[in-house]
Each structure stands twice: as structure tokens, then as C-alpha cells.
Amino acid sequence: MTTPRRPRARRFRTALIALALAVALALAACNVYVTSSARARITTLDALARPRAFAIVPGARVNDDGRPSLALQDRLDTAAEAFRRGLVRRVLVSADDGSGRAREVDAMARWLIARGVLAAAVVSDRGGVRTAATMSRAATVFGVRDALVCTQRFHLPRALYLARAVGIDAVGVPADRRAYPHQRFDDAREFLARVRAVFDASMPRRGGT
Template sequence: MRRRIIGALAGVVVLGVLAFGGPLVWTWSVSSGHRFSRVPDAPDAPVAIVFGAQLQPDGKPKPFLAGRLDVAAALYRAGHVKAILVSGDGSGTSGNETAAMTRYLAARGVPAAKLVADPAGLDSYDTCVRAYQVYGVRRALLVSQEFHLPRAVALCRHVGIEADGVAGRCDDCRQMTLWRNRFREIPAGFKAAVDAVRDRPPVVSSPPDSSVSKALTS
């Protein structure tokens, strides 16, 4: 009886490792060679996609999001991208993420004509699917923190975007916050793999939008 119990527990552990470890292997293998830690090392692409995050009580980006936006602005100034698509929750619990992101970038010199907002990027998968299906993005630099980039790059490549990732800074982030978000990637990777296997449609469906094309030619 004891051996059977131990065997059952071992089986549960193995299944858990496969369920959560497999997706992490997938995200890291697909994104291998497509992640860059510095702006000067990044390749060129028509557009940068910045993933949204929660805002501060005053409606301004938290350090996580500000770090992503600072890198996106640097990519634009360096000529690595010609337009920026900010994607997040326009009706989030902390406020309108994409409106705050657009204001932040405009205040740092990115012309308004070069900014496009997708307020229905409710998670990383939806951001990638909508960038491809709604906004017609086929090649992009993805901007987020380094621990999120494997999942983001893998998802966008899965839906058809030739994506490379550039790590956003987080100069004022606490180590506890960084570790908590790294741990969060384990269940998030599992969800990403399930969404990819299912080819889940985005939560919000929209007709094709030419805003990115117009931003590129403006």
C-alpha cells in the first residue's frame, strides 16, 4: 500500500513537471535567438509592440510599464522602428492602460502620428493575435521585461508575426516584485501553451484596422 501511494505521488509530480515544464521549454526554445537585452543590439522592424500593465493610482505607468515604454521610445529614436503599437486593457481596474501609455510616449518625443493604441489587448495572447489579425502586423519588436519575453515572443511567432523581443528596464522595481513575476511565468506559460494549441480567438473581435499602416507611412 505504501509503495502504491508513493508511486501515485511520484506520478502526480511527473505529470505536474510535464504540464508546467513543457510549456516553459516551448517558450524558451521558440524564442531562443530572438531576445535582446539592449537597444543597440536590437534588429530593425517596422513596429514595436509594447505590452500593457497596471497603472499607479494617479493613472501614470508603474515602474514595470514605464521601463517598457522608455525602451520603446529609445527604439524609435534610434531608428529601429517606425511606429509603436501599445496594447493593453483600455478598461482595466487601474485605469485606461493604453491611454496612459500613449501619453507617456508622446511626452518623451514620439510623434502622435506614430502611435497606435489597442485597448483590447487583454493578455499577451490577445495582444499578439490582434496585432496580426486586426492591425496587420507581420514583423515587430516586442518590448517587455526579460522574464516575459520568452512567452511573448513564442506567442507572437505562433500566430504568424516575425517577432524579436527587447527587454524593458525596471530600475525602480523591488526584487520581491521581480521574483514574484518570474514565478508567475510558470502558470502563465501553461496558459499560453493551451491558448496556442487551441488557437483561441481573442476575447474582443474587431474588423481590420489600418492604423498601423497609416502610422508607418505618415
């Protein structure tokens, strides 16, 4: 006698639902873990407890005319203000300057220098293909040990989590100075990026990656 198809299909659907719930819970748990680990390390320039050796500015889009996108402008302006106020000694700008891309790092450096950051205080990292690479290279290539991370609020928890995972004593300042287009898309993408960050942090640390 063969097994009825209906009970078998019901068990299959139940298993799929259970698997989907488990995945959803795992994704949510990763997000809670990353955001909660960074909450106490998000501050303001006025409330910064002590000066930091570096400001770290993760890259973002540069327009075809060579100007940083609005979000990147605000990250850079926040870092420039921190430098002018004596809250950081150097500014590390990190982006992917790979083949066929705009020269993000050069655009970032020019923007900072035009706003009062000494050229000698700007450190360029052309290998920041992802936030994880930016923080790993900051620690292993550029010797950063303590830093102020300047990026948008939605991105700060992941950036701080990854910085601390490679041994950087980092705090962060939200660089939000306006409303940004496509924020809902960025928030959705960040939800998944935080999950990847947990896996990135669990991998063996390798210089320059």
C-alpha cells in the same frame, strides 16, 4: 478475504507521486520549450539587424495618479528610444481598458508622446486583456507582420512565443532598466503563464481575442 488496507494505501500514494512527477515534468517542459524557442530572438537596440514596422508594448499597471508603473515606464522608454533612433516606425500600446480600470492605453500613449514619439505613430489597442490577446489582435486587427517587442526579460520569451504563434516575425529587447519590486512573485507567476501560453498557441486563431 478482504484486501489489506496498507498495500492499497501504498499503491494510492505511489500513484499520486507518479502523477505529481508527471505534472511537474510537463510544466518544466513547457517552460523549457517557450524559453528556448525565443532565446535567439532576444537582442538589443544596438544589435538590431534591421528596422521593424512596429514596436509592441504590452500593458502593465498604471498608478492611481495616471503614471505608468516603473516596469511599464521602462517598456515605454525602450519603445520610445527605438522610435527616436529610427528602429521602428510605429508603436502599438496594448492593455485592458475594461470597465473600472485605469485608462492604461491613454497613459501609455501620453508617456510616449512626451518622450518624442509622434502622436500619429502611436497605435492604441484597448483589448489587450492578456499577452496572448495582445499578440493575436496585433496580427488580426492591426495587421502587424514584423515587430520589436519591448518588455521585461522575464516576460520576453512568452511574448515572443505568442507573437510568432500568430504569424508575427518578432524579436525582443529587454526593457529592464532597474530592479523591480516583487520580482520573485513575477517569476513564479511567469512559470505558470508560459504553460498557459503553450495551450493558447495550440488553439485555433481567432481575430480580436
